[in-house]
Amino acid sequence: TKKSNKFIIGFSQCTGNDLWRSNMLAEMLTELSLHPEVDFHYLEAGGNSATQRAQVDTLIEKGIDLLVISPNEAEPLTAAVKKVMDRGIPVIVIDREVKGNGYTAFIGADNVKIGEMAGQYLSQLIGNEGNVIEIRGLSGSSPAIDRSKGFAKAIKQSKSQVEAKTVYGDWMEDTTKNILSKIHRQLQDIDAIFAHNDNMALGARKILNKYYPEKHIPIIGVDACFGEGGGLDMVYDGKITASLVYPTLGKEAIWTALDILKGLPFKKENKLSSIVIDSTNVRVMKMQAAMISSQKDDIYSQRKLLDEQKIIYKSQQAVLNIIIVL
Ligand code: FRU
Numbered sequence: 001t002k003k004s005n006k007f008i009i010g011f012s013q014c015t016g017n018d019l020w021r022s023n024m025l026a027e028m029l030t031e032l033s034l035h036p037e038v039d040f041h042y043l044e045a046g047g048n049s050a051t052q053r054a055q056v057d058t059l060i061e062k063g064i065d066l067l068v069i070s071p072n073e074a075e076p077l078t079a080a081v082k083k084v085m086d087r088g089i090p091v092i093v094i095d096r097e098v099k100g101n102g103y104t105a106f107i108g109a110d111n112v113k114i115g116e117m118a119g120q121y122l123s124q125l126i127g128n129e130g131n132v133i134e135i136r137g138l139s140g141s142s143p144a145i146d147r148s149k150g151f152a153k154a155i156k157q158s159k160s161q162v163e164a165k166t167v168y169g170d171w172m173e174d175t176t177k178n179i180l181s182k183i184h185r186q187l188q189d190i191d192a193i194f195a196h197n198d199n200m201a202l203g204a205r206k207i208l209n210k211y212y213p214e215k216h217i218p219i220i221g222v223d224a225c226f227g228e229g230g231g232l233d234m235v236y237d238g239k240i241t242a243s244l245v246y247p248t249l250g251k252e253a254i255w256t257a258l259d260i261l262k263g264l265p266f267k268k269e270n271k272l273s274s275i276v277i278d279s280t281n282v283r284v285m286k287m288q289a290a291m292i293s294s295q296k297d298d299i300y301s302q303r304k305l306l307d308e309q310k311i312i313y314k315s316q317q318a319v320l321n322i323i324i325v326l
Contacts, residue, residue: 007066007261008039009254010059014052014072014096014141016044018171018199019225020248021070024095027250030296033303035258049076049140056080060087066261068253070095073140078102090260094253097142104260107252107270111146114244114274118147118194118220119154121242121276125218128160130191135180135204137171137196143246144171147196147222165190169200176203184211193219198231201240222246224277226289235282242278 011028013021025042032040041062045052049072059067060083067084069091071077078098084091090104097106122132134151137144148166155162165186169176176195180187180203187208195201201221208215224231224243231243252270259266277285 006037006039007258008041008062008064009257009261010041010062010064010067011043012052012056012059012067012069013042013044014049014070015047015171017046019227019230020197020223020246023225023227023230024248024250026296027248028254030299031251031254033300035254038258045072047072047138049073052077053080056084060084060089064089066090066092066257068092068094068257071098071141072096073138074098074142074145075140092253092256092260094249095143101268105256105266105268105270107249107256108272109247109249109274110271111143112150112153114143114222114246115147115150115152115196116154117150117274117276118222118244119151120158121278122192122194122218122220123155123158123160123162125241126160126162126191128158128162130160130162131189132162132164133187133190133193133204134164134166135169135176135193135195135200136166137169137200139168139170141171144196151194164194169195169203171197171199173199173203173206176200177207180204180207181210187212187215190217192217195219195221197221197246198223198225198234198240198243201231201243202234205239218242220244224285226286226293232277232282232286232289235277235279236286238279242276244276245274247272247274 032038041059043055043059045055052072067089074097081091081098082102085102093103093106095108136148155164167179169179193204195204198221201219205219218241221231221240221243224245226232234240235243256266
């Protein structure tokens with residue numbers, strides 16, 4: 001039973017302690033600030049699939065009109081999405097996928113393509129020959145599976161002798177540092193590293209610097225986040241060699257949610273594209289990011305102004321009504 005006549009959007013986020021996801025949330029909130037007709041409920045599962053399942057139940061109980069979900073792992077969250085759909089509540093799956101296509105819309109990127117682009121770029125950098133380590137994200141999450149697929153394909157296609165060893169960093173810098181410390185001797189004859197995200201790429205660089213400070217091999221990541229310490233900064237500062245943009249999708253999620261809620265046409269499958277950021281284009285990207293972020297601030301202050309104007313208008317109306325009555 002709904003108490004208000006507002007749309008209620010629930011957002012179930014798999015984890016929240018990284019820049020990529022805080023950028024996504026900030027984007028959503030900016031977009032939502034233009035839509036006072038929407039209430040937004042946000043729950044974050046701390047990277048735990050069981051917690052996320054329980055949080056989806058909580059959101060159902062809150063009486064949401066639509067669910068946006070970035071599922072921690074595909075398998076364990078598929079039934080949760082189905083449960084919501086079965087209640088007639090539309091679901092937008094964002095970034096990470098579930099099994100099958102039992103959702104209303106998907107918004108993400110082509111992660112196979114991202115892995116492939118990384119593989120091609122990296123093979124070229126090392127002259128199609130060498131030993132490479134691939135640091136994967138969480139094994140049950142779809143971007144890790146897809147980025148691996150694409151990477152393997154590119155390595156195979158290049159006439160190279162790239163030999164990819166694989167470790168799992170679970171998307172996290174610390175996990176990556178621990179695992180690479182354990183096998184640090186193997187890093188000695190490595191020519192390049194592909195990490196499925198920039199956090200893990202940074203972890204790899206730190207371990208290399210610790211054990212082999214003379215070794216300046218290329219490290220490639222994914223995300224290329226703007227914001228302090230993000231992937232753009234890492235490329236700019238030379239900590240990593242390149243990063244593939246992984247769009248944060250927050251705006252697109254809210255736009256699609258509103259289209260669905262208002263009965264407007266929308267696309268079911270939405271995959272945004274990526275580009276390689278390296279020393280040749282990182283300056284331009286950083287400038288663009290700065291511009292976008294100042295536009296975002298503009299949107300906030302305009303919204304505030306508008307709200308103030310409304311209050312003034314209402315009080316003027318009240319005065320006017322009194323005058324008319326008199
Ligand atoms: C953020 C993150 C990103 C990665 C994405 C994959 O939590 O780990 O770094 O690209 O999730 O879903």
